[in-house]
Amino acid sequence: MKFIASFDIGTTNVKGLLVNRDGGLSYEHNVPLALRQEPQRIEQEPGQWFQAVAAIAAEWFRGGVHPQEIGLISFSGQMQDCIPVGGKMEALRPAILYSDSRAGEEAARIIEELGADSIRQAVENRMDGTLTFPKILWLHRHERELYNQTVSFLISSKDYVIAQLTGRFVTDPTSASTTGCMNIRTRSWTQEWFRRLGLDSGKMPAILRADEIAGTVHAAAARQTGFAEGTPVLCGIGDAGAATLGAGVYRPEELYAYIGTTGWIASAAARPADSGTGIFNLAYVEPGRYINIAPLMNAGNAHQWALELFCGEASEGSSPYDEMERLIGAADRRSSEVIFLPYLNGERCPVQDEHASGCYIGIRPSTSRQDMAAAVLEGVALAMKQMLGLGAREAAPGRLTLIGGGAGSRVWCQIIADIFQTEVSVPSESQFLPCLGAALLGFRQAGWGGEYQDLTGLLRTARQCEVFSPDPAIAEHYQGKFEKFLKLYPALRPVF
Template sequence: MHTYIGVDIGTTSTKTLLYDDNVNIMASTTDFYPLLNNLPDMAEERPDEIFNAVLSGIKTVLNEGKVDSKGVAAVSFSVQQHSLMAVDGDGNPLTNLLTWADNRSEKIVSNLKRDNPALAKELYTRTGVPTHPMAPIFKLKWLKEASPEIFKAAKYWVGIKEYILFRLFGEWISDYSVSSSTGFLNLKNLDWDPIALNWVGITKEQLPRLTSSTDSITGLKPEFASELGLDSQTPFVLGASDGALSNVGVGAITDDTLAVSIGTSAAIRSIVDHPLIDEKGRVYCYPLIPNKKWIIGGPINNGGVIFRWLRDRIFDDLKEKNLDIDLYDYLTGLAGDVPAGANGLIFLPYLEGERAPIWDANARGSFFGLNESHSRKEMTRAVLEGIIYNIYSVMLSMREVTGNIDNIMATGGFARSELWCQMMADIFEANVKVPEAFESGTLAAVILAKISLGEAEDLSEVKKHIGAVKTYAPNPDSFPRYRELMDIFISVTRNLSDDFQSISDYQRKYQNL
């Protein structure tokens, strides 16, 4: 029996799943690692901890699945986007891994937008990557100024998957999907972009070799083949970014279908047949399958992390009492007792700055419309609605670029909440469908492996494996309330743009971190 291993390398953990030949889950495990954020705007990880998590995950699922490791047909990857690290000529790390959440290049970005908006727009048009500190192009520019000795010593600039594959195989290689999120890949010719390279001051020889998401690499180093129990010729399929594969894994593979994912962060995406650029720079566009499929969408900083803040900061008294209840369920229950619209209370969910659609690392959160009648119940409802309002505003930007979008597929931890799914249906005024398959990233990675091996023709193969789908129909009674509040939400966000800058500067100056 052939088996497949899907490895999902996320921001705070790596999930590893073992699948049988019919793409049924046989074993799974999750390995966690810390996010280092002891300095303002810093969000780093230790690359070797992630590498060890990948090794541990593969060994664990093979052991728990009780299968012959020699029967593994392929290992395939889903991986976090926008990561960056410097390595020397031998592949030794010169820095930690800077994640998408690292905002220390914010001044680089704001200065570029202010001093050379034409170049900022040209870089976006050429690469499809919005002008924001998440992108490695701006992180690298910041490192060049902040740590010139590291910039000079660096032989290569890579992301976490490239580092892992180099450790395992001794070759610097990357797929187009992940590489496109760096800000260095030209969207049209799918090669490293000379204008982006020249602006930062590096050469294409310092970046990995480019290849397709369905290509594979073999020749696992003997020490790792022995440790993992795998044949050295087991193909490791490049796979793609976690964002793109989240779409594939729920069957959202046509341009009339959106995939919405809310975990710690959030995202909304659609797969299209040709590259699309937003004249206002509000959404990204990356290749998934070269010359066949592109992905357009917006990543959102403030997803489930806001719900966690609500639990830990606003309801900290309940947390300290250590009650024998699930506080997330309790908070959802409170929100369910409040009518749609939270009795006129709006929450701007920008606690972590924001990417799409406003692309402002200085954005900050606030309650708007707060009066003496509001309690923690309304605040809870407003927080949950605010997250969905923000996602909806990204959808409005996408619709201007792609046209009508008829279907919404929901995934991520929030999709387990009936209240959140119903809120989304009511705010979007559309059916929201939740597939049974929650591990969409590794499922999609395995589908790419099957395509690579010639066992599947194209991405539509995934629809055989996503299981049953639950549909949430919108409630028309909620439409008028949400339409009014959505207009206010967008207006307040726009009007606070300059004040976001001022308050974030104040916080950096005086906050005791």
Template sequence: MSYVIGVDLGTSAVKVLLMNKQGEIKQEVSKSYPLIQEKSGYSEQDPDQWVEKTVEALHELVSQFNEPVSTIEGLSFSGQMHGLVLLNENQEVIRPAILWNDTRTTRQCQAIYDTIGEDQLLAITKNPALEGFTLPKLLWVKEHEPDHYNQASTFLLPKDYVRFRLAGMIHSEYSDAAGTLMLDVAHKEWSQTICEAFEIDAALCPPLVESSERVGTLTHEIADKTGLSAATSVFAGGADNACGAIGTGILSEGKTFCSIGTSGVVLSYEHTGDLDFAGKVHYFNHGKTDAYYTMGVTLGAGYSLNWFKEVFAEHKSFEDLMQGIGDVPIGAKGLLFTPYLAGERTPHADAAIRASFIGIDSSHQLTDFVRAVVEGITFSLNESLEIFRANGKSIDRIITSGGGAKNETWLQIQADIFNATIVRLSSEQGPGVGAAMLAAYGCEWYPSLEACADVFTHEKEEIEPIPEHVERYQQLYQLYQDIYAQTKDLNHRLADFRQ
């Protein structure tokens, strides 16, 4: 039997999956690491902890593996997008990584528009200037930490740094590079126009490869620490959302998926890089060669539910917290929630907006609040779907993954709010499975990613929308959409009090 490993570098933990040629997950190990949040809006991590925990997870996986390690043929990666890792000329980390959910760079985003203009930025990068992206972070370091910036020899994205430490070679690949605001997405090259406009040495940008490209093998040091063979092939991998798309079979026109993790994503396959969504949704290179995807993001999806649990129901499990929400009527007895705990991305590119509960009265119980949080997260994701549909896409079937795919009531809520058939897969490990599939394809187990997906992905069940629920939710959705406009000014005026 032959095996591959998918390494999924998330925001809170790294997860490693061992999969065989039948697409079965044979082993799974997860190791967590902390966030560094020194100020409001700051979110950082120590890149060397990613490496340490990845090596620990691989060692634990191998220690439980009862076959020759030579049968583990390849390893690839999925990773959190947009994070900035700066290396000096000795390839050492200069400062903690600034993460995707860091919002300190509002002024740098405005400077990007002032310097290059929104139209030219969208023409090159296909995406607006948002705080989460990598270029604003680089400009922030350049302005506020010039000593660190001047030491920098290259920048890497999070999973690319882990891969470098495991295999010894520095690269990025197109699906992650597309989230930097420095890639010419359609032409698949670092943009000289962007680099010159912001006086960034193009040598800072790492060489680009395809997601399924073999970039080397494990170093002898890593092989010794993990127990893996030094001959294990290492493949470039992809951004978490690109790998999530691969892992759920979003590899052809008309396919869409919704992933509810820390952030929430609605993603749809595109076969061309020349469509124009006017920056309303993200437009990135896929992990599949010469393919693309459009994507809307809710920053505080599962994060909102986790926050609510930790603050108001710390001693409950998530299963207990969700129990009974099916008995709460649509609209949570007149209670609405907006999931803007960390600002918002789609459709409101607003780092200052914050979450709200609207309509609280003394009759509301804990379960009503949980139902409102779940509905609010789903309404926010629906705003991305509405943008896709307004641009002519027909979306009547959506594959779901992540935390939102684990609760029957939430699945029905998705079907009703999205007004689409929700498809649940037998495996909910989208990004990690996608990384493993890139390794399997790279090892030439299958002639294409699509052929690999036929083996690795299996539909478990379908949930149909209930017409009367759809109608009720469409009424409630109109009220939900009003909340942003009516709280925006208040939240911006409150910003000074959050420092």
């Protein structure tokens, strides 16, 4: 075996690459995805996930890679989805994505029936309408015929692709942690809850270890993708788990931040954190290991909104992204008083309010486009800083590892360093680290490595990083903005 093929199936694109036994990355490819958005409703067609994986594989084989050189396929994927699949492995409707909050009434019914304390003791997370369990109940109430036709409700985008490749319905404990119906300690479905709510627990996928082989590529999938028939396919891991592995974070109290379409600040832990603060607890790759994650509903999506608003028509020879970098780079960040609340899709942490919205505060006649664009990225960074105080860590770490597509914005990295007043370390090819994390799951199967603690340690020492140092001259200004930022949501909550 020469390569492990690894895919990260996100919201806006699918990334794929090949990883060798030294952790080297090659043949990176990226396929964009389409999204359907309405107020409180965000959906995606699952078929395009599989099509994107097949398109990336086709590029590899056209580029000279032989299917037999790929000895294993692994996945990372967006979690907390609700993907109803029928008996012929077909998606019965568009997937209801993690950021879709239509099932608020169903979440309230679940809490009334089961009790908030019993829910928290089992799953170690608060129940809300973005979780998969309330979404399944929503389908049972509003699309009953489709519910009855469903053979399995899948949780992660990668679960759907694995089903297409192997014919099996599986998920991993990290993804299952986002459903609201898995006992996080036993890593099993809370079957009694389904019975009490009139639902069928038999429609849930099998929970396998992330590094367990889910099945092999069957003949039809081999014809569609070009992978060799019989190639083993791992169960894989939800995107937050893959990102944590890719960031080299495995030991308790190690910390990193991720900026994708959504974002988070997360640390590895030996026990679940208090979910009452808004922190989300995930089962990690091995039993007895957890990820304490403070999730942001609004991160890269806020950047994209600002880009389209301020840089929708880039100058000739320049991309909107480059134009955005120049625009914010020209802002006077040392004096601007504009503050942006980044709650474009509501928020889950540290604010727990699906009705919260984005807004600007402090606009004056002198306010420029540059100031307003910069304020959007500052707003996300200020929300990230607010989340540091939710757990045991009250202050910024000596160095913050930053990964995800948002880390490709150098001006954003500098803003985060200045607001946190700490060094920000961005690994090279940061956007592909979830793919690398998913690939690490296969190293034992391939005979390429042993313990995850050792593998993540090698990642940290071997990778190249760009480091952004904070500007102490702007520290007092940003501290003042942060103190105002903390007051804004409580003051505006009645308006929302």
